[in-house]
Amino acid sequence: MIRVFTSARILDTGRGTDDATRVVDILVDGMKISRIAGHVDPPMGASVVDASRYLVTPGFVNAHGHLAMTLLRGLADEVSLDVWLHDYMFPRETLMNGDDIYYGSLLALAEGIMSGTTTFAEMYFFEDDVARAVNEAGVRANLSTGTASLDNERGKLEKSEEFVVRWNNKADGRIRTSFGPHAPYTASPEFIRENFERARDLGVIVQFHLHETRKEIEEFTATYGASPISYYADRGYFENPPRLLAAHCVHMTARDAEILRDAGASIALNVQSNLKLGSGIADYRLLLGSGVNLCVGTDGAASNDNLDMLEELRVLGLLMKGSTMDASGISNASLLAMATANGGRALGFDDVGTLSEGAAADLVFWDLEDESFCPRNNVVSHLLWSANSRAVDSVMVAGSWVMEHRQLLGIDIDKVRFEVARRARRLASG
Amino acid sequence: MIRVFTSARILDTGRGTDDATRVVDILVDGMKISRIAGHVDPPMGASVVDASRYLVTPGFVNAHGHLAMTLLRGLADEVSLDVWLHDYMFPRETLMNGDDIYYGSLLALAEGIMSGTTTFAEMYFFEDDVARAVNEAGVRANLSTGTASLDNERGKLEKSEEFVVRWNNKADGRIRTSFGPHAPYTASPEFIRENFERARDLGVIVQFHLHETRKEIEEFTATYGASPISYYADRGYFENPPRLLAAHCVHMTARDAEILRDAGASIALNVQSNLKLGSGIADYRLLLGSGVNLCVGTDGAASNDNLDMLEELRVLGLLMKGSTMDASGISNASLLAMATANGGRALGFDDVGTLSEGAAADLVFWDLEDESFCPRNNVVSHLLWSANSRAVDSVMVAGSWVMEHRQLLGIDIDKVRFEVARRARRLASG
Incomplete structure (x- = not known):
């Protein structure tokens, strides 16, 4: 699967050197980020997603x-x-x-x-x-x-x-x-x-x-x-x-x-x-x-x-x-x-935690329309000091969605909550 | 307006003495809580709401x-x-x-x-x-x-x-x-x-x-x-x-x-x-x-x-x-x-911050289906140490909704965000 996210505001938290964000296109090919640039021409068959609403960070x-x-x-x-x-x-x-x-x-x-x-x-x-x-x-x-x-x-x-x-x-x-x-x-x-x-x-x-x-x-x-x-x-x-x-x-x-x-x-x-x-x-x-x-x-x-x-x-x-x-x-x-x-x-995942070409495509899409990012005086500051999980819209690991627009994909959460509840009752009663 | 919330799990944080929650009906008459009991007969014309999904606390x-x-x-x-x-x-x-x-x-x-x-x-x-x-x-x-x-x-x-x-x-x-x-x-x-x-x-x-x-x-x-x-x-x-x-x-x-x-x-x-x-x-x-x-x-x-x-x-x-x-x-x-x-x-509001008969009807409805309350080992503990604002479903002040099922009622939030953003830009540029 090849995906291009266009006009995403990105923060490479892996650099640790400054607070700047950039607006770029991101090409995800398979499990990796293969290209980050001001403009990326989508390869044939790529899925193109407008990401202008989001701050994209490494997970x-x-x-x-x-x-x-x-x-x-x-x-x-x-x-x-x-x-x-x-x-x-x-x-x-x-x-x-x-x-x-x-x-x-x-x-x-x-x-x-x-x-x-x-x-x-x-x-x-x-x-x-x-x-x-x-x-x-x-x-x-x-x-x-x-x-x-x-x-x-x-x-x-x-x-x-x-x-x-x-x-x-x-x-x-x-x-x-x-x-x-x-x-x-x-x-x-x-x-x-x-x-x-x-x-x-x-x-x-x-x-x-x-x-x-x-x-x-x-x-x-x-x-x-x-x-x-x-x-x-x-x-x-x-x-x-x-x-x-x-x-x-x-x-x-x-x-x-x-x-x-x-x-x-x-x-x-x-x-x-x-x-x-x-x-x-x-x-x-x-x-x-x-x-x-x-x-x-x-x-x-x-x-x-x-x-x-x-x-x-x-x-x-x-x-x-x-x-x-x-x-x-x-x-x-x-x-x-x-x-x-x-x-x-x-943890031994050296290509994880950075948002750069060749790194793992483990991405979080934060919704910049959330009130915690208003006004946008400094998006990095707002992420760290103002936002909470309410603003997490979508999450990708190794190039695949694990949550898309707040819907978990790999986990049947209703079943999990049911099973955890009944098992916890058993454990709590000793 | 008279409202009865039935089967609500309530926590009177105003007592400060123990951690117990109770499941009760709550009668809100005008701006006050007028009755809290195991069962409340709804007065004629009252709006009756099933609140069994919620933990209700004072705001x-x-x-x-x-x-x-x-x-x-x-x-x-x-x-x-x-x-x-x-x-x-x-x-x-x-x-x-x-x-x-x-x-x-x-x-x-x-x-x-x-x-x-x-x-x-x-x-x-x-x-x-x-x-x-x-x-x-x-x-x-x-x-x-x-x-x-x-x-x-x-x-x-x-x-x-x-x-x-x-x-x-x-x-x-x-x-x-x-x-x-x-x-x-x-x-x-x-x-x-x-x-x-x-x-x-x-x-x-x-x-x-x-x-x-x-x-x-x-x-x-x-x-x-x-x-x-x-x-x-x-x-x-x-x-x-x-x-x-x-x-x-x-x-x-x-x-x-x-x-x-x-x-x-x-x-x-x-x-x-x-x-x-x-x-x-x-x-x-x-x-x-x-x-x-x-x-x-x-x-x-x-x-x-x-x-x-x-x-x-x-x-x-x-x-x-x-x-x-x-x-x-x-x-x-x-x-x-x-x-x-x-x-x-x-702050001089002596009838605020408690969930008792005669107190102000300032209520928060926390969604107990949120993952932060799972498993329900101790709802009070989960509220304080696990939940976040994602679980706030509805908020009432003086007997009127100010947010109902996550929709703000008295505030046009889109207009506010627009106005705050442009005013902040003006202030930030000096």
Whole structure:
């Protein structure tokens, strides 16, 4: 399929250097953007669409989350991470089956698409069912099985690896896979190291939670004599590491940040989850100055409580400015890059998150007639600080529509809502 | 007009005591809620509407803002308050005429209605034109003329007072008026005191900016030897004061909070504006424990950059939990009360912001079929932490629809967008 979008106002959030938008024609050939120019002559048989009403951006890359946690949305709003996890999440997660995960993931993907996300990081379980959902929904994702060493299940790492091999680069390359050792408080250092090694051997990334709360660091330090990052570094885990994606990193020293930077790691910031669970506020001056590749995730819907990346990005930007008392500390362009190109890089999709020739045709069409873009003083500013998902008109992934004029195409949303509702009732009743 | 809404799920955010919702019939007679019960027999001639699809809440009360600043949205994102005000806002404000203010205000009111707000605090200029907009839009508002003593215009206070008298309790009581001495850095202490006195004499409130930035307090202290609140208190301004509504109050000591509490003042928190302009993060442990009536405002769209109260409330709640590292420090019910009943009280509308018999029929109908409410584990939690304005279906003020099934009724939004766009172009070009 060849499509030409004419007179589209585009914003290449991947550049991160300035705020300018341009009005251009875009030629999408198959799964890629093949040409962007002031005028494109439509090839024979191309479908030509007037896009003058829209701001076209790369889709958001949600760099950390647990899709099927939509099932557990709203179960506990006023508790800290450890209570939330042990008293509310873990007990219900043991009751979940593969179909629960499938439908919960589809709801998450629908929410993501409706708010402009085209690529998802995922760490949960029954990942074959997640892969099935991602494949059908038509989106892009990097999937991992969340694994812990501190429980009784045997062979977890082997199963995780089998999943990695089974699904990597499937669904026309829309699915990548990764290892997902859960966190320093559920996975032993030795288990973390083994995950790093297998990931390096297979050329995939490792997703894990890191330095999320003070309690995590204090308890780890009490046992091992150093913080998780220091301990792993001192034992050489970061020498010749695989591509690492560390989620959270709320509590960091300058040395921690240097270690991650030198390891080429990315950090997925999850500001709403961290605030809501009382985990704290990161030192953004440190993180922004560290040179680490910063990206943005929503975390699961049970702690956020939605998968709206624009909302997440706005809160992150506000907090960066407010907590440092420096309104100029972060530019609009840098923030938008964090939610797009930086995330693509972190998840191993290097052609994702930018709007340029040869890049993936993962596009969001924002309706500039929405009141949030009025008056058009600065469209980039309005997108970042004023608009919300109401303005998302259409979404394309790898050259195919996943939502067209607010109608989801790959997901039967009525069925998904019905299934999620009845499954959530079962889980909530214990 | 008499209406009965049957089988509505309602949430009386005015109670602030628990999270329960009930399914009831609601009888609206004229401008008031006249009965709420498990079953209501429709009076002869009543219009009966099946509301089983909706969560019905009181409309939000936006307790601080400058409506027509929609015209200046997105002009400066990366500057501090003083630069933003002196270099970007003031120069353009001098170019505005009454019709600019009228159309800019209508756009703000439309945005507010579309995101569930029914009552607005306002401080700007050409307030007769704002009153015209409020009257036509059908909403409720407390309007003040922002006045400074540190400029050259004479008779400002007298004009402000004439406006107060001219419009108070007009538009079937939907419009209240107030005095609006701008801020400690633009209005002398003596001018502030005069405003307090006249407001007390006329029985209206005073809206003003207070303790917004460290710079404000430092410069005031350099001149007067104490912070604004201390200085005003030491000179007796808070003895027998009028009803006071102080906006911002980001930088407060325990004594400052006590003074405001003892004066019966309300504080309108504007967290997104304060973060975006780098003004800082309030000490929420102090504020929440102070006993002051806390309410929520968006501030103007030039620093927020929209008028979405649910977004504002969510960021406030997140920040309260995150900055104190205490997820249990604020309940869902208390947050929702801040954005409704507390605001009504602060603005002098004591029957607004609660959903009870005899209260104003200011109602928002949230579509429970929206994905953000799926699965329905806890509807109150989903409203506060998951939903956005996409779920606002219909809005009623004083018993009349201002938006019905997403169609604005009192505002010709296409005309408003056209007028705002061309006026903003004129202002932006200087």
